[in-house]
Amino acid sequence: MSDSNSNSNIQLTSTISEDNKLTLALQNISIPQPGADEVVIRMEAAPLNPSDLAVLFSAGDMAKAIQSGPEQNPIITADVPAQAMPSLKTRVGKATPVGNEGAGTVVAAGSSAAAQALMGKMVAVIGGGTYRQYLCTNVQSCLELKAGTTAKEGASSFVNPLTALAMVETMRAEGHKAIVHAAAASSLGQMLNRICIADGVDLVNIVRKPEQETLLRDMGAKYVVNSSSETFIADLTAAIIETGATIAFDPIGGGQLTSDILNCMEEAAARDMKEHSVYGSDVFKQVYIYGALNRGPITLNRNFGFAWAVNGFLLFNALGKLGTETVITMRKRVADEITTTFASNYTHEVSLAEALQLKSIAAYSKQATGEKYLITPQK
Amino acid sequence: MSDSNSNSNIQLTSTISEDNKLTLALQNISIPQPGADEVVIRMEAAPLNPSDLAVLFSAGDMAKAIQSGPEQNPIITADVPAQAMPSLKTRVGKATPVGNEGAGTVVAAGSSAAAQALMGKMVAVIGGGTYRQYLCTNVQSCLELKAGTTAKEGASSFVNPLTALAMVETMRAEGHKAIVHAAAASSLGQMLNRICIADGVDLVNIVRKPEQETLLRDMGAKYVVNSSSETFIADLTAAIIETGATIAFDPIGGGQLTSDILNCMEEAAARDMKEHSVYGSDVFKQVYIYGALNRGPITLNRNFGFAWAVNGFLLFNALGKLGTETVITMRKRVADEITTTFASNYTHEVSLAEALQLKSIAAYSKQATGEKYLITPQK
Numbered sequence: 001m002s003d004s005n006s007n008s009n010i011q012l013t014s015t016i017s018e019d020n021k022l023t024l025a026l027q028n029i030s031i032p033q034p035g036a037d038e039v040v041i042r043m044e045a046a047p048l049n050p051s052d053l054a055v056l057f058s059a060g061d062m063a064k065a066i067q068s069g070p071e072q073n074p075i076i077t078a079d080v081p082a083q084a085m086p087s088l089k090t091r092v093g094k095a096t097p098v099g100n101e102g103a104g105t106v107v108a109a110g111s112s113a114a115a116q117a118l119m120g121k122m123v124a125v126i127g128g129g130t131y132r133q134y135l136c137t138n139v140q141s142c143l144e145l146k147a148g149t150t151a152k153e154g155a156s157s158f159v160n161p162l163t164a165l166a167m168v169e170t171m172r173a174e175g176h177k178a179i180v181h182a183a184a185a186s187s188l189g190q191m192l193n194r195i196c197i198a199d200g201v202d203l204v205n206i207v208r209k210p211e212q213e214t215l216l217r218d219m220g221a222k223y224v225v226n227s228s229s230e231t232f233i234a235d236l237t238a239a240i241i242e243t244g245a246t247i248a249f250d251p252i253g254g255g256q257l258t259s260d261i262l263n264c265m266e267e268a269a270a271r272d273m274k275e276h277s278v279y280g281s282d283v284f285k286q287v288y289i290y291g292a293l294n295r296g297p298i299t300l301n302r303n304f305g306f307a308w309a310v311n312g313f314l315l316f317n318a319l320g321k322l323g324t325e326t327v328i329t330m331r332k333r334v335a336d337e338i339t340t341t342f343a344s345n346y347t348h349e350v351s352l353a354e355a356l357q358l359k360s361i362a363a364y365s366k367q368a369t370g371e372k373y374l375i376t377p378q379k
Numbered sequence: 380m381s382d383s384n385s386n387s388n389i390q391l392t393s394t395i396s397e398d399n400k401l402t403l404a405l406q407n408i409s410i411p412q413p414g415a416d417e418v419v420i421r422m423e424a425a426p427l428n429p430s431d432l433a434v435l436f437s438a439g440d441m442a443k444a445i446q447s448g449p450e451q452n453p454i455i456t457a458d459v460p461a462q463a464m465p466s467l468k469t470r471v472g473k474a475t476p477v478g479n480e481g482a483g484t485v486v487a488a489g490s491s492a493a494a495q496a497l498m499g500k501m502v503a504v505i506g507g508g509t510y511r512q513y514l515c516t517n518v519q520s521c522l523e524l525k526a527g528t529t530a531k532e533g534a535s536s537f538v539n540p541l542t543a544l545a546m547v548e549t550m551r552a553e554g555h556k557a558i559v560h561a562a563a564a565s566s567l568g569q570m571l572n573r574i575c576i577a578d579g580v581d582l583v584n585i586v587r588k589p590e591q592e593t594l595l596r597d598m599g600a601k602y603v604v605n606s607s608s609e610t611f612i613a614d615l616t617a618a619i620i621e622t623g624a625t626i627a628f629d630p631i632g633g634g635q636l637t638s639d640i641l642n643c644m645e646e647a648a649a650r651d652m653k654e655h656s657v658y659g660s661d662v663f664k665q666v667y668i669y670g671a672l673n674r675g676p677i678t679l680n681r682n683f684g685f686a687w688a689v690n691g692f693l694l695f696n697a698l699g700k701l702g703t704e705t706v707i708t709m710r711k712r713v714a715d716e717i718t719t720t721f722a723s724n725y726t727h728e729v730s731l732a733e734a735l736q737l738k739s740i741a742a743y744s745k746q747a748t749g750e751k752y753l754i755t756p757q758k
Contacts (some may be wrong), residue, residue: 054657087682091655253681276470278433279693290685298679302632302671303466306691314658314685 007031010377011132012352013095014056016080016088022060024076024356025069027095032136034110039118039139044151046102046130047344048355048364048373049159050251050291056098058091059084062365067358074356097129099375103145103154107134114139122149124157124335131352133377143331145338152346153339155374156187159315161334161342162327163290164191166318167249168201169326174286178202180240180248180261183293184224185212185369187344188251193221194341202243206236206257212369227257237264241271248287249313254294258287258310259301266304280305288313293367346374386410389756390511391731392474393435395459395467401439403455403735404448406474411515413489418497418518423530425481425509426723427734427743427752428538429630429670435477437470438463441744446737453735476508478754482524482533486513493518501528503536503714510731512756522710524717531725532718534753535566538694540713540721541706542669543570545697546628547580548705553665557581559619559627559640562672563603564591564748566723567630572600573720581622585615585636591748606636616643620650627666628692633673637666637689638680645683659684667692672746725753 009031015023034040060078069075080088103124109115123142128135145154171179181192184205196203197220204223205216213224223243225235239245246269248261262285269283285304290313300310319327334342347370350360355375364373388410394402413419439457448454459467482503488494502521507514524533550558560571563584575582576599583602584595592603602622604614618624625648627640641664648662664683669692679689698706713721726749729739734754743752 051657058657087649088655090652096655259676270466273469276467276475278430278437282696292681295681297638298681300677300679300689302674302677304691306669306693307696309688309690310679311688312683312685317661317686 009132009134010352011129012098012355012375014058014098015093015095016058016060016091018092020080020082020085022058022076022078022080024056026073026352026356029132031134034108034115034136036110036112037115037139038110038136039106039115039123039142040108041104041123041125041135041137041142042107043102043125043130043132043135043377044104045155046099046375046377047156047159047346048375049100049156050293050367051159052098052100053365053367055096055100057365058088062361065358065361067356071357072353074353076356076358076361097132099128099130099132101126101156101158102130102135102375103151103157104135105151106142112139118142118144121145122147122151122154124154126158131355131375131377133352143335145335149338152374153343156344157334157338157342160188160191160344161338162319162330163315164188164195164342165330165333166315166322167192167288168195168199169322169330170288170318171201171247173322174247176245176247176286178204178243178245178247180204180206180236180245180265182206182227182248182250182252182257182261183291183369185209185215186251187372190216190219191342193219197221198341202245204236204239204243204245206261227260233260233264236260237267240264240268246283246285250287250289251291252293253289253291253298254296256299256301258289258298261287262304262308262310263301266308277305280307282307284308286311290314344372346372348373349376349379351375351379352377388511388513389731390508391477391734393437393477394472394474395437395439395464395470397471399459399461399464401437401455401457401459403435405452405731405735408511410513413487413494413515415489415491416494416518417489417515418485418494418502418521419487420483420502420504420514420516420521421486422481422504422509422511422514422756423483424534425478425754425756426535426538426725427754428479428535429672429746430538431477431479432744432746433671434475434479436744437467441740444737444740446735450736451732453732455735455737455740476511478507478509478511480505480535480537481509481514481754482530482536483514484530485521491518497521497523500524501526501530501533503533505537510734510754510756512731522714524714528717531753532722535723536713536717536721539567539570539723540717541698541709542694543567543574543721544709544712545694545701546571546667547574547578548701548709549667549697550580550626552701553626555624555626555665557583557622557624557626559583559585559615559624559644561585561606561627561629561631561636561640562670562748564588564594565630566751569595569598570721572598576600577720581624583615583618583622583624585640612639612643615639616646619643619647625662625664629666629668630670631672632668632670632677633675635678635680637668637677640666641683641687641689642680645687656684659686661686663687665690669693723751725751727752728755728758730754730758731756
């Protein structure tokens, strides 16, 4: 543990108690000794992704959250609605670490060759609660970054890059030839746009603001449609006809967008039908819902026949389906292109304590496209 | 054409004209000479299935339909809403034959051995517009029935029996171990219940009336839940916990039943989770929607994590996935068990002309469970 200046290891935790309270707080825990296949990473940068917010806030009513304690050690409390408690029973009473990914320097390594090989290296890491100062984890969860890569550059090496790559690989594996992507100006959307340009895959980007259209077009996107436009349905149908896209990825879920996408795909497919069928076209149309930016009901207005599927899409399940070899290739590409294809922009950097201040929470909980927070646990 | 007493071949057709009118009428067409691999079937019985009604009525406003012409040759006309016309353009001006299946005696056969082998036999047939007196079709579309089987017994040998068998085979092929079925007191539901009892597969039957509960329980069903009951969600969850069902088939579509099924499956799966996950359980939950008894929006209230899929389910696509060998085995079983496992009950028998009378249309268009119409084209 040579490189750690003290025994301090602050971690950020989220706890739900039996009396329907959510508490977010910093804890000082010990720095574990790594096992044979483990390393200890001094965490230097970790992003706040939507999936992290789900763990952090859970069902807490954050609009009425209260901050207490000193500025450098804030405690946030919020009420959890009683009806949400039954589904959270396996969380109750546990101080749950938060943070799905991040990057830092390996400061201690177990006895195995794989662990020793990472000693002193800058690595990205997936899982385990990365909003802490020192994280002990298995080498399998680490991705060695190229020499010279900073922790900030490498902090988002897993969730968005692998999800974007998994979308393209899923498209290929399931026999589609072009992709529709919703909320396409997000960090992930920008990565997907760069991958598709590099790989020659047609991508139909759905955004909802003119400035997002401009952003993506300036990045070379050929197909960008605006769901706020009055001509949205016609624009989307035209782009689907041009590209032949029959698979879509949607992080929103709630509302009618998934339905609109399926209906536009069917409209495009029906143009080629010579005979009418009450069952619709036999072109198979697939939408994967990979997030819950809108937690309201998903409404499907079925004018898209019977050849369709709407699935939940979760990175780990998708990687499992794609298989180890594909995943190894994907991880290597991320490490090679982390400052280009897979570059992330952060608009705010906060310490662990700053991340727990109400003004920060109010800002990053909006999950606004173009705003992204990075936690720097060593500050 | 030895067995045909005249050259008359009445068929029932549905036509949409450019001026937004739907016309249902009888036409007298010639009896074709069969090609080498074809046979001519004297159609004696053909059921009115929901899928036939979709072809027959299309988007016509049947509540305001008008009957004209003589009693023995009625003509039905109905308005088609203007907004429905674009999606029907490939139907406009074509007299579309109706009827997806039926049974009758082969009265002429082409030169091939397969065709000759069917001469004089009672066969069931799929496709081609079975609401007619003489149907010329490929031998591949025929299923030879056992000696002694009547046309009425064999009339529904394809749509319901193969769909019910395809559900069980899909369950097996996709690694599930028990089935949830909605609108389970239907003809198809009763067949599925008999198959599952015979094959030892647990089946959770969802019905909406007490008499349907009784009907299925009297047929040996172990799990029957009533969606009109106040305890429906708890009852369904309990049955899913007992059976381990993770696949469902729903002919309704519109409304919240698909969502309810997924949420109950997730509730059942979550009972076994030791650690809370914001992504829900990793138990994969599948609902296939195989009909449109409710054409309204499908509403998914997502409390069922990310491991789920909702798909359209169409018999022909499902058979394609299952493969030829499985389908051959399925067809043989239908022929062998057509008077037992795959028996259908008809509450009304109508001639082609009677099928086109408004009082019949008003009755069979309700698609009421327990009411089923059979057309007898020779009467």
